[in-house]
Structure formats: C-alpha cells, structure tokens
Amino acid sequence: MQFQPITELNCLLPQPFSALRFSVPELITPQDFAAFGITFPDNLRSAVPKRRAEYLAGRKCAQQALLQFGIKNVQVGTGENRAPVWPPGVLGTITHSNNLALAMVTRIGTCRGIGADIENFMSQQQELELKDLMVYPGEQQQFALLSRQIVCPLTLVFSAKESIFKALYPSVNQYFGFEAAALTGFNENCLWFTITTALSDRVPAGSNLTVWYQLFDGWLLTECQF
Numbered sequence: 001m002q003f004q005p006i007t008e009l010n011c012l013l014p015q016p017f018s019a020l021r022f023s024v025p026e027l028i029t030p031q032d033f034a035a036f037g038i039t040f041p042d043n044l045r046s047a048v049p050k051r052r053a054e055y056l057a058g059r060k061c062a063q064q065a066l067l068q069f070g071i072k073n074v075q076v077g078t079g080e081n082r083a084p085v086w087p088p089g090v091l092g093t094i095t096h097s098n099n100l101a102l103a104m105v106t107r108i109g110t111c112r113g114i115g116a117d118i119e120n121f122m123s124q125q126q127e128l129e130l131k132d133l134m135v136y137p138g139e140q141q142q143f144a145l146l147s148r149q150i151v152c153p154l155t156l157v158f159s160a161k162e163s164i165f166k167a168l169y170p171s172v173n174q175y176f177g178f179e180a181a182a183l184t185g186f187n188e189n190c191l192w193f194t195i196t197t198a199l200s201d202r203v204p205a206g207s208n209l210t211v212w213y214q215l216f217d218g219w220l221l222t223e224c225q226f
Contacts, residue, residue: 001022001023001024001025001028001032001053001056001057002022002023003020003021003022003057003060004020004021004022005018005019005020005021006019006020006021006100006102008216008217009102009214009216009221011102011104011116011221011223012189012212012214012223013104013114013212013223013225015104015105015106015110015114015225016065016066016068016069016104016105016106017061017065017102017103017104017105017116018060018061018062018063018064018065018102018103019061019100019101019102020057020060020061020064020100020101020102021099021100022053022056022057022060022099022100022101023053023099024049024050024053024099025049025053026049027049028049028052028053028056032056033056036056036059036060036063037063037073038056038059038060038063038075039075039077041055041077041078043078054096054101057096057101058084058094058095058096058101058103059075059076059094060101061094061101061102061103062076062084062092062094062103062105063076064103065092065103065104065105066087066090066092066105068105069090069105069107071087071090074087076092076094081169081173083166083169086105089107089108090105090106090107090108091105091106091107091108091111091112091113091114091170092104092105092106092114093114093115093116093163093166093167094116095116095117095118095162096118097118097119097120097219098120100118100219101118102116102118102221104116104223106225111225111226112167112170112171112202112226113166113167113168113169113170113171113225113226114166114167114223114224114225114226115162115163115164115165115166115167115168115169115223115224115225115226116163116166116221116222116223116224117159117160117162117163117166117221117222118159118219118220118221119155119158119159119162119219119220119222120155120218120219121151121152121155121218121219121220122152122154122155122158126154127152127153127154127155130154131143131154134154134157134158134161134178135154135157135183136178136179136182138182138196139157139182139183142183142184142185142186143157143183145186146183146186146191149186149188150215151215152215152220155220156191156213156220156222157183157191158178159213159220159221159222160183160191160193160211160213160222160224161178161181161193162222163211163222163223163224164181164193164209164211164224166224167209167224167225167226168199168203168209168226171199171200171202171203171226172199172200172202172203173200174199176199179196180195180196180197180199181193181194181195181196181209182194182196184208189212189213189214190210190211190212190213191210191211191213191222192208192209192210192211193208193209193210193211194206194207194208194209195207195208195209203226209224209226210224210225211223211224212224
C-alpha cells in the first residue's frame, strides 16, 4: 500500500496534522499493517480491502501527527464506541473519504475536543434529494444564503456537523443527531452553529461553535475545536 502527502492542504486549526492520499490494493493482509508498525485489529478480519485500507491510512496519519509531539511507537486503537483511543495526554481526530485520510492531534488542556472531516462533493442531484433530511427548519434561511455562495452547500453542512460530533463526543459520551447543531451564520472560511438542546453538563443548549472549512479539488475539509 502506498501513501502520498497531500501538499495542497493546510489545516486552519493550529494543531499538528497529517494528510495522505492512498491506494486500495486488491488484498491487504495483517503483514501490510505490520510493515508500517500498526497493529491489525480483530474487527477487520472480515472487512473488505477498502475498509482495511481506510483504517490503515487513518492510523498512518495518526502515527505521523503524533510524531510531531515526539510520540513514537504508540498504537491508536479503537474504543467500544468506535472512536480512536489516543495515548495519555492527547486528543485527536481521524477522517477518511475514498482515497484521502487525515489525522489531527492536540494536547489535553488546549481544548476539550477536536474534530475533522473530509468529504468529496455530493452531486447536485444528491444535494437536492438529501437536503430535507439534513437541514432542519431553523437552519433553512442560513442554508439558502449559503447555497448562493458555495457549490456544495449540503456537503459542507453535513461535513461540518460530522466535525462537531467528533469535537463534542469526549464531552457528551453518547450519540446525538445532526438536529442538535443549527447553522446560524457563515463567511468565506467559517460556519457558525448553536447547540439546540442540552447534550451534557459541559455542552448546554445555546453553546456556540465555529467550524472552519476549505474546498480543494472537488473535496472539502471541515475542522472544529471545542
């Protein structure tokens, strides 16, 4: 399996990150994982090559991001909630889509959580078909304005809410729906959201969040820090 750095991408949050393009070979074995010093997890034994490749690429990105903190030879496992298990003192996030993967890390104490999400633009037909499932009544006005500025507004809002979920999860420790975060405004590189219902003591209703975004070559990246 081969990796190539994504040189045209630079995260907007000031945190260490690694972003890679990767190929999906016809066969990926535990030995391929071992070649990169990454443990092959039991839950991938029946997985298709694409899923194995995504996991390996995400952990390779995490490995490289952690090196920027001087952290070596640490396995980023998977918890019961399917979230990555980071080494002590570190918070992080992993995302992958098709042949791209990215990981970002930060020290505990700088924030309560970070989230990132890479997405390939949905087709215009997909955006039209899925809009009513992802954009809630209180967001319709801002979404209409966003649609005049961005070629892929639904992809962007979907990705932003994925990043919000990842950033908030350490403070919530349970799943919550996209309706919990309402789009309230935006500019050329940020979206603003308000939490519509109390998710935990740390995340009360009315909490405000900023999501940074950038578009590149038919893709977009969103980032959130809480």
